Amino acid sequence: MTFLERLQAAQRQNGSMLCVGLDPEPTRFPQGMKDNAARIYDFCARIVDATGDLVIAFKPQIAYFAAHRAEEQLEQLMRHLRANWPHVPVILDAKRGDIGSTAEQYAREAFERYGADAVTLSPFMGFDSVQPYLKYPDKGAFLLCRTSNPGGDDLQNQRLASVDGQPLLYEHVARLAQGPWNLNGQLGLVVGATYPAEIERVREIAPTLPLLIPGVGAQGGDAVATVRAGWRENGAIVVNSSRAILYASSGMDFADAARAEALRTREVLQAARPTAGKP
Numbered sequence: 001m002t003f004l005e006r007l008q009a010a011q012r013q014n015g016s017m018l019c020v021g022l023d024p025e026p027t028r029f030p031q032g033m034k035d036n037a038a039r040i041y042d043f044c045a046r047i048v049d050a051t052g053d054l055v056i057a058f059k060p061q062i063a064y065f066a067a068h069r070a071e072e073q074l075e076q077l078m079r080h081l082r083a084n085w086p087h088v089p090v091i092l093d094a095k096r097g098d099i100g101s102t103a104e105q106y107a108r109e110a111f112e113r114y115g116a117d118a119v120t121l122s123p124f125m126g127f128d129s130v131q132p133y134l135k136y137p138d139k140g141a142f143l144l145c146r147t148s149n150p151g152g153d154d155l156q157n158q159r160l161a162s163v164d165g166q167p168l169l170y171e172h173v174a175r176l177a178q179g180p181w182n183l184n185g186q187l188g189l190v191v192g193a194t195y196p197a198e199i200e201r202v203r204e205i206a207p208t209l210p211l212l213i214p215g216v217g218a219q220g221g222d223a224v225a226t227v228r229a230g231w232r233e234n235g236a237i238v239v240n241s242s243r244a245i246l247y248a249s250s251g252m253d254f255a256d257a258a259r260a261e262a263l264r265t266r267e268v269l270q271a272a273r274p275t276a277g278k279p
């Protein structure tokens with residue numbers, strides 16, 4: 001099964017385009033776990049088990065594990081996900097980008113060490129920095145295109161005078177990912193929910209690619225506008241929310257609160273589909 005097929009299967013099975021982001025921050029854990037980095041796995045496993053039937057994917061952000069020397073807990077979490085939620089794809093948010101020989105090691109780390117189904121990549125170093133990931137035919141790679149942060153403007157909204165039609169840089173990335181770089185249909189794009197007009201533009205250029213869309217929840221992105229701009233019958237969207245779900249409660253009921261917030265967000269997203277409610 002390809003990564004795209006896995007995404008589509010999870011979308012159908014769970015009736016969802018919501019991705020729960022796993023950004024464990026021990027200072028925000030409830031009493032009894034608070035400030036204890038050794039409890040990262042326990043915290044994340046509780047979140048995963050409370051929301052696994054509601055999501056299209058999970059997205060662990062590797063920095064939240066590496067910063068606490070918790071890579072072994074990430075491995076443990078990946079084993080837990082495979083054993084208990086085998087139909088839910090896992091996107092490792094690592095935003096790698098390096099020369100080919102180093103990229104080979106990053107690809108090994110993501111796909112062999114952690115067993116992720118897909119990884120996020122910076123396309124800034126060009127196609128040879130992306131190619132090593134494409135040697136894993138059943139895996140996916142999401143290229144940063146129009147990111148959710150305000151500083152994304154600094155480079156992504158620059159015009160490329162040397163390219164036909166003088167596109168903006170993010171438009172050029174979308175065109176490359178939909179076309180010549182997508183050798184085996186493994187690529188997707190990261191586009192921020194904080195910029196729905198740009199999601200719409202990316203969809204014009206890349207009608208069939210899966211879009212990973214962070215920025216709803218804590219960053220204030222508009223969930224309804226996001227779905228209206230990005231949703232297509234034949235192009236999956238994976239709408240990520242991390243902190244708003246993980247820390248919906250600061251008490252010991254955090255997993256129940258995470259489930260309630262995930263349910264609410266899933267329903268908002270589903271209802272915003274242009275075909276919602278039509279027979």
Ligand SMILES: O=c1ccn([C@@H]2O[C@H](COP(=O)(O)O)[C@@H](O)[C@H]2O)c(=O)[nH]1
Nearest residue numbers: 021061147148214217218219241242243
């Ligand atoms: O453009 C981007 C790309 C990645 N991210 C990541 O998504 C989550 C967002 O977390 P929230 O708590 O829902 O704001 C986080 O892991 C970022 O590293 C992004 O926000 N924007």
